[in-house]
Amino acid sequence: MLFSEKLRKEADEIYQGIFRHPFVEGLGKGDLDPESIIHYVKADFEYLNAFMNIYGLAIAKSTRREDMAYFHEQIAFVLNGEIHPHNNLCRVAGVAYDDLKGFPLPPTADHYVSHMKSTALTGSMGEILAALLPCPWTYYEIGKYLMETVQPKPDHPFYEWITFYAEDEVGQITNELRRRLDTWAKGVGPDELEKAKVAFLKSCQLEYRFWDMAITKEIWPFSVEQEVTTS
Template sequence: MTFSEELRVAADDVFEGIFQHPFVTGLGKGDLKKEAIIHYVKADFEYLNAFINIYGLAISKSDVRDEMNYFYEQIGFVLHSEIHPHNNLCEVAGVSYEELQGYPLPPTADHYVTHMKTVAMQGSIGELIAALLPCPWTYLEIGHYLNKQYKPQENHPFYDWISFYAQDETASVTTELRKRLDKWAEDAGEKEKQKAKLAFMKSCQLEYLFWEMAYQVEEWPFSLKGKESSYA
């Protein structure tokens, strides 16, 4: 069993929880509250910006040009391809994509980004990949699960979203990251692999909580702008 296979077994309960989350099943049923969709897109736009930053950190930790080029290409995938599922959600919600950009991250998404950036800056390249991997991996499996469970046709409101994450290009991102993580694990010590496993498991659970954050339209308890001063 490869290292990435061991990680998938360890996180199986989390993956199953994600498949059954009401936001995810709402995508399959074509029935989601507009407010939840909008909240998700606002947060995910900024989350993906952070994902791009972390790919940049991966380039800085890479010793060979093959790795540098791979992470560089993934930046392009996030910038130019992942806008398509966002646009599908915006169409269903009846809002433009542009007006949902530039908002502060809700608490859970903020925590997720902080977790990934901390691992990326302080950990090994293996830990960095492990922290990133749950995002494409869970989305790939969500796409396959929803396709199998709900068999959406082209008139399904979230057909483009589901199809995007079930496609070969999305699968290739997960497959390649797994290969690179498994290659790293071949020479890594047990302590290093345990650190990578912890980073992976935290990201898996934060993926689940990201869906919950969107579904519950989670906000900060008080305004991030603070109280306006009454002093002249």
């Protein structure tokens, strides 16, 4: 069994929890609370900015041009592609996308980004790939799950969101990340594999919590000024 297949098996309970999460159910039913959508998009815009920073850290660690080119391509996808599902969410919530940019990350999103950043700074290439993988992989599976269970028509409120993540492009991103992780895994010992597994499972848990964060509209306990470094 490939390393990524083992990871997927270990994380199955978390994936099933994500498919049944109220936010994901709401996407399927088309009846999400606009305030939860707004909370999600505000956090996700900054999460995606941090995600691009992390790809930049991965480039800094790369020793092969081929790896640099790969991470560079991924930045372009996040920059240009992920706008579409966000625009869909904003339209349903009745808000302008520009009004949701530049907000500090709520605690869970902050934790998720910190986990990926510290892994990128201190971990091996395999650990970095493992920490990044649940991001496209859980969304691709959510997309496919909603396609199968809801079979949305173009008039479904979240048709673009669902079809965007169920599409081949996100599938290919997932498969390419898996392929790279599996190649790395073949050349390292059990201690290295264990560290990558821990990084992967933590990101899966934080994907679950990210949905929770939107439903509960999670905020910091005190409203002190917080720095936002991107816009």
